[in-house]
Amino acid sequence: MTGSRVVALGHYQPAKVLTNDDLAALVDTSDEWITSRVGIKTRHVGGPDEPVDEMAAHAGAKALAAAGLQPAEVDLVLVATSTAIDRSPSMSARVAARLGMGSPAVMDINVVCSGFTHALATADHAIRAGAAERVLVIGADKMADIADWTDRSTCVLLGDGAGAAVVVAEPDAGRPGIGAVLWGSVPEMGNAVRIEGTPPRFAQEGQSVYRWATTQLPPIARKVCEKAGVAPEELGAVVLHQANLRIIEPVARKIGAVNAVIARDVVDSGNTSAASIPMALSKLVERGEVESGAPVLLFGFGGNLSYAGQVIRCP
Known part of the structure; x- marks a missing residue:
């Protein structure tokens, strides 16, 4: 049985950075309070022109470039997200369109914070089953859109961004690059x-x-x-x-x-x-x-x- 491996990665974050001092101007908090409780110093926040699929596409494009693959060579796109606003088109379909892909299968996976590792396992399973050979797996979320900016216990935690991995078939199933989930x-x-x-x-x-x-x-x-x-x-x-x-x-x-x-x-x-x-x-x-x-x-x-x-x- 063919296994799979991750051959390249990529990531993207919005340019705007929100510091703990910035948050202290919004809610009753401080840099010391946030750092001592959660260890966070900064977070990146996307603007209205940076939807989930755009962040995902940027990360995916970087991963594909690092892998030396053209978008048309991908036969499955998986996007893990819980912050997609629209039901359809899915984020994966929009990523495929943004990157100019051929005719990949597209699927969104919503398991919130463990979405990427679920999606990575799904990619591995698809390759092992012979349903795909080259998979683009992306985790992307715009948490700023769902943050309660009046709740100091949660708004200090959240940031926006995307990360991607290119997964390909690995002929040496005896030493797979992705282990069992x-x-x-x-x-x-x-x-x-x-x-x-x-x-x-x-x-x-x-x-x-x-x-x-x-x-x-x-x-x-x-x-x-x-x-x-x-x-x-x-x-x-x-x-x-x-x-x-x-x-x-x-x-x-x-x-x-x-x-x-x-x-x-x-x-x-x-x-x-x-x-x-x-x-x-x-x-x-x-x-x-x-x-x-x-x-x-x-x-x-x-x-x-x-x-x-x-x-x-x-x-």
């Missing part, structure tokens, strides 16, 4: 992270999410490594959903990835939901912080109290 959810806690209402607004039960993430996720993440046949201490990098530095650091420590580079893009980008993992990984690779071929743990979690993780080989 481990995914699931906690249905009875699904209401702990919400995007609801008209207009839709983001809300969460912060303490419940924190306790769940820091206690329940580390053993699940270790099982992801076990499924891939990789010991935690062998990991070259750990890229968790960039939700909150106070979640990322203890979870990474409990996994036991003592030699790994830990992605901390949340400090500069905030919580960008489905974009956070591919964007953080793209930046690590761009800066040369992870060796090509090194095992990297990707682990998404959040909305729906869903999670999904896999170990990939760094492109």
Whole structure:
């Protein structure tokens, strides 16, 4: 059976940067309050002329260029997002049109913060089943559009952006570039992270999410490594959903990835939901912080109290 691998990455963020001091002019907060509680310093915010599909297309174009592929060579486009306003055309269809693709299959995947790792697994499955050979996988969210800018507990968290990966067939199925996914959810806690209402607004039960993430996720993440046949201490990098530095650091420590580079893009980008993992990984690779071929743990979690993780080989 053919496996798959990630061959290139790309990311995009809006030019406008919102600092903690900027937020202090909007709500009762401060740089010290935000930094001490979530570790975030800045976040990028898109304007009205930067919809989700445009950010996604920019990231996708960069990933395709890095892979040396033409848009017409892609046969499947997957966009993970929870902030698409329109039902149709989907974000994936709009990305395909923006990039001038041929006739790819197009599909949006909404699993909120773990959307990218779910989409990456879907790409791997499609390739293994013979349904695709070259897949563009994108995580893109415009969280500023759904933020409650009067709620200091949530608006300080959110940022906008997109990250993309090009996934291709790997003939050597004995050493796949994308390991088996481990995914699931906690249905009875699904209401702990919400995007609801008209207009839709983001809300969460912060303490419940924190306790769940820091206690329940580390053993699940270790099982992801076990499924891939990789010991935690062998990991070259750990890229968790960039939700909150106070979640990322203890979870990474409990996994036991003592030699790994830990992605901390949340400090500069905030919580960008489905974009956070591919964007953080793209930046690590761009800066040369992870060796090509090194095992990297990707682990998404959040909305729906869903999670999904896999170990990939760094492109």
